[in-house]
Amino acid sequence: MIDLDNIKPENFIEEEILDDLKAGRSKEVITRCPPEPSGYWHIGHCKAWMIDFETAKKFGGYTYLRMDDTNPSREQGEFAESYLDDLHWLGYEPKDVIYASEAYFDKIYLIAEEMIKNGYAYVDELSQEDQQKLKGTLTEPGKNSPYRDRPAEESLKLFREMREGKYPDGSLTLRAKIDMSHPNILMRDPIMYKISHEHHYKTGNKWCIYPIYDFAHPMEDALEGVTYSLCDITFRVHREVYEWFIDHGWNKPFAPKQREFSTLNLENVLLGKRYLKALVNEGKVLGWDDPRFMTIVGMKRRGYTAEGVKNFIRSCGVVASESTIPFSALEYHVREDLNKIATRAMVVMSPLKVIITNYPEGQTEEISIPNNPNDENAGSHKALFSREIYIEQEDFSLNPPPKYNRLIEGGLVRLKGAYVIRCNKVVMDGDKIDHLECEYLPNTKSGQDNSGIKVKGTIHFVSSQNCFECTIRNFKNLVKSEYLWPSKALADGISIDEILEKDSLIETTALAENFLKNTKPYDKFQFMRKGYYCTDKDSTDSRVIFNSTISLKDGFKK
RNA sequence: UGGGGUGUAGCCAAGGGGUAAGGCACAAGACUUUGACUCUUGCAUCCGUAGGUUCAAAUCCUGCCACCCCAGCCA
Numbered sequence: 032m033i034d035l036d037n038i039k040p041e042n043f044i045e046e047e048i049l050d051d052l053k054a055g056r057s058k059e060v061i062t063r064c065p066p067e068p069s070g071y072w073h074i075g076h077c078k079a080w081m082i083d084f085e086t087a088k089k090f091g092g093y094t095y096l097r098m099d100d101t102n103p104s105r106e107q108g109e110f111a112e113s114y115l116d117d118l119h120w121l122g123y124e125p126k127d128v129i130y131a132s133e134a135y136f137d138k139i140y141l142i143a144e145e146m147i148k149n150g151y152a153y154v155d156e157l158s159q160e161d162q163q164k165l166k167g168t169l170t171e172p173g174k175n176s177p178y179r180d181r182p183a184e185e186s187l188k189l190f191r192e193m194r195e196g197k198y199p200d201g202s203l204t205l206r207a208k209i210d211m212s213h214p215n216i217l218m219r220d221p222i223m224y225k226i227s228h229e230h231h232y233k234t235g236n237k238w239c240i241y242p243i244y245d246f247a248h249p250m251e252d253a254l255e256g257v258t259y260s261l262c263d264i265t266f267r268v269h270r271e272v273y274e275w276f277i278d279h280g281w282n283k284p285f286a287p288k289q290r291e292f293s294t295l296n297l298e299n300v301l302l303g304k305r306y307l308k309a310l311v312n313e314g315k316v317l318g319w320d321d322p323r324f325m326t327i328v329g330m331k332r333r334g335y336t337a338e339g340v341k342n343f344i345r346s347c348g349v350v351a352s353e354s355t356i357p358f359s360a361l362e363y364h365v366r367e368d369l370n371k372i373a374t375r376a377m378v379v380m381s382p383l384k385v386i387i388t389n390y391p392e393g394q395t396e397e398i399s400i401p402n403n404p405n406d407e408n409a410g411s412h413k414a415l416f417s418r419e420i421y422i423e424q425e426d427f428s429l430n431p432p433p434k435y436n437r438l439i440e441g442g443l444v445r446l447k448g449a450y451v452i453r454c455n456k457v458v459m460d461g462d463k464i465d466h467l468e469c470e471y472l473p474n475t476k477s478g479q480d481n482s483g484i485k486v487k488g489t490i491h492f493v494s495s496q497n498c499f500e501c502t503i504r505n506f507k508n509l510v511k512s513e514y515l516w517p518s519k520a521l522a523d524g525i526s527i528d529e530i531l532e533k534d535s536l537i538e539t540t541a542l543a544e545n546f547l548k549n550t551k552p553y554d555k556f557q558f559m560r561k562g563y564y565c566t567d568k569d570s571t572d573s574r575v576i577f578n579s580t581i582s583l584k585d586g587f588k589k
Numbered sequence: 590u591g592g593g594g595u596g597u598a599g600c601c602a603a604g605g606g607g608u609a610a611g612g613c614a615c616a617a618g619a620c621u622u623u624g625a626c627u628c629u630u631g632c633a634u635c636c637g638u639a640g641g642u643u644c645a646a647a648u649c650c651u652g653c654c655a656c657c658c659c660a661g662c663c664a
Contacts, residue, residue, distance in 0.1 A: 065664090066664095067663085067664050069663095069664085099664070101663095101664085102663060102664075104663090105663070105664080159661085159662060162662085163660080163661095166660055167591095167660075168591085168660065169590085169591050169592075169659080169660065170590055170591045170592095171591080172591090173660090200662085201662065203662095204662055206662095213592085214591050214592045214593090215591090215592050215593075215659080216591085216592080216659060216660045217592095217659065217660085218592095219660080222661085222662050224662085225662035226662080227662080241662090243661090243662065243663080243664095244663070244664050245664095247664095248664085264594070264595090264657090264658075265658065265659090265664090266664090267593065267594060267658075267659090268592075268593055268594085268658065268659050269659090270593090271592095271593090291594090293594095293595085298600090346601075346602090346612060346613075347601065347602085348601070348602055348603090350595090350601095350602075351594070351595070352594085352595045352596070352602095352657095353594090353595070353596095353656080353657060353658095354600080354601060354602090355600080355601090356600070356601060356613085357599090357600055357601085357613075357614075359600090359613065359614065360600075360601070360612085360613050360614085363612090363613060363614090364613095366625090366626095367626095370625080370626060375623075377623095404622095404623080404625095404626080405626065405627090434624090436624065437624090445622055446622090447622060447623070448622075449622095451622095477622060478622090480622085486622085487624095488622095488624075489621090489622045489623065489624095490623090491623075557623085557625080559623045559625080560623045560624080560625070561623090562625095583623075583624095583625050583626095584624095584625065584626090585624070585625085586624045586625075587624045588624090
C-alpha cells in the first residue's frame, strides 16, 4: 500500500486525487490511455499518456491501453498495433490491452436498453439535418424532437430493430433525453447510437449500430473500473455530459471522474494527422517515422531518447492553461540526455587534407578516444594518427576572425587525442585551398605531453588510414520559422507548400573514423564539436547513414 | 449576445493574505585536449486591468478587458 503522507502532489490533478484518497472518496487510481486507432502517435499524445501512466503509478495504481474504436469508418488495425511499441519505447507497460469494440459493445448496448426503459433515452426518427434545425444555437435554446416523448416500449422496439439491421444508415438515432434548452449545447439530447453498416476492422459485421463518444467513453471507463479519466482540455465542456451518463447510465456507487489538462503545443511543429498523412502519401517525407516528424516513431528515428522527450514534457508542467513551447526547450532536454549516453566519435563533414610533413609515410600510431568524458565507465576506443589526415575546412582560416582558436597559417592547434601541429604552408589550387602542410610536435602527444606548450584550440580529425565515407542526413525544421502555429495557418487557408521549408532534408557525405562502421540502427553518437547523430535504419553494409539528431550548442560568437 | 476555460518575465511555470521559486532563452565571466558539458553571475519594485477589503493582496471581493473551446450520427 502507498503511504499517502509521503506523496507530494505535483499538479492540480494529483492534488485532487490525493484529497480524494485521503477522504476515502477514491480507493485506488486506475487510468486509461484511450487512443482512437486512426493515426500515429505524436509528441502531444506522449504528454497525455505520460500523465495517464505516471499519475496512476505515483498512487500505486495502473493503466490500461484501450483502443477507443467505436467508429468503424475511421479505424484501421495498422495503427492499433503500433501503439504498444510506442508505449514500450516510452518505458510504459499497460496493465492490459483492451479493444473497446470487443470488450464493451455488448455491455454498452445493454446499458442503452436500460436507459430507454428508465425513460432516459429515446429513438429519434429525425434526419441529421432536421436534428440540427431543432438544436438551437449558442444563444438560442433548441426544441424537442416530436419523437422525444414516445413510449419507452416503442423506443426499445425500434432500438432492437436498429441493431438487427432493419434500418439504413442515418435513418434513426438513439438520443439521451436531457434538455433541449440547456445552455451547454452538448447537453441538448446528445446522440448515443448511430446506425452504420460499415465493416469494422475488429468486430466485422457483428454490429450495425455504434455508440458515440459522449456515451461510449464514460461507460467504457466505468466498466473498466477506471477511477480517473484524464484527457485534454478540449473535453472540458464534455464533462457535464460525461457526468450525466455516469449518473443515468451507470448509476453505481463507483463513479469515474473526468479531469482535463491543456494540450502540448510546440512552435513550428506540424502534428495534424491529415497533414502528416498527406505528406506520407505524396512521398514528400520518408514515412510516418520521418525524422522531421514529431511522431513517436519519427522522434525515435531522429535519435531522440525517450528520457529526453519525457523530461521535456515534465518541464512543461500539467496545467489547464494553453501554452506554446519553443522548440529549443525540447532540444535542450534531448541534448541533456544524449550528453550522458552518446558515444563520442570523430567525423569530418567538409574535409581539408593536411600532410604532416615530419611524420614518416606509411607509419601510423594508435590514439585513444574516450567514449564519453562525462562517464568513466563508458571506456574508450582506438583511432589512428598518420602522415595524411583530414580536418574540417572551417577549422582553418586564412583570414581568421577575432578570437579564432583554430588553425591559422603559422599557428598551433591540438588534434584531439593526438598531437599539437603547426601549419607551415598553405598549398593553393587557384583560389581554393588544396591542402595544408603541417608539422607535428613530437613531445605533445595526448596524455604524455611534457612540452609545456599551451594551445587555445583543439580540433577533431580523421586519419586517411582510418576513415570511410558515410552519408549524413541533415534536417531543418519541416515548418518555416515564421509559422509558429502551422495548423492555425493552414486553417486560415495558407497552403501547405507555403508553410513547409524547402529542402528540409539535405544529404551530405562525411569521413568517419572506422570505429563507426560497427553500428546498428538507432545507435547514438556525438560527433565531437558537431552534434548528436544516430544510425538510420536505411543503412546498408556498404553505406552507413547517420541522421543528425541535433547540433551541439555553439558558443563561438562571430 | 449562451455556456465553459485561461490570464505571473521573450517562452513555460511555482506560489492560494506577510512582501515574486525553478527551468528554457538571452547576456557576462570561469573552466575545458569537444568554443560541448560543468560552474558563477545577471535577468518581474511586480503578478491582464480598474476599484474595494486589510496593518499587509499575485493571493480575498466586485466590475471590466483579452485569448481559447463548444452547435459531427468524430474522438
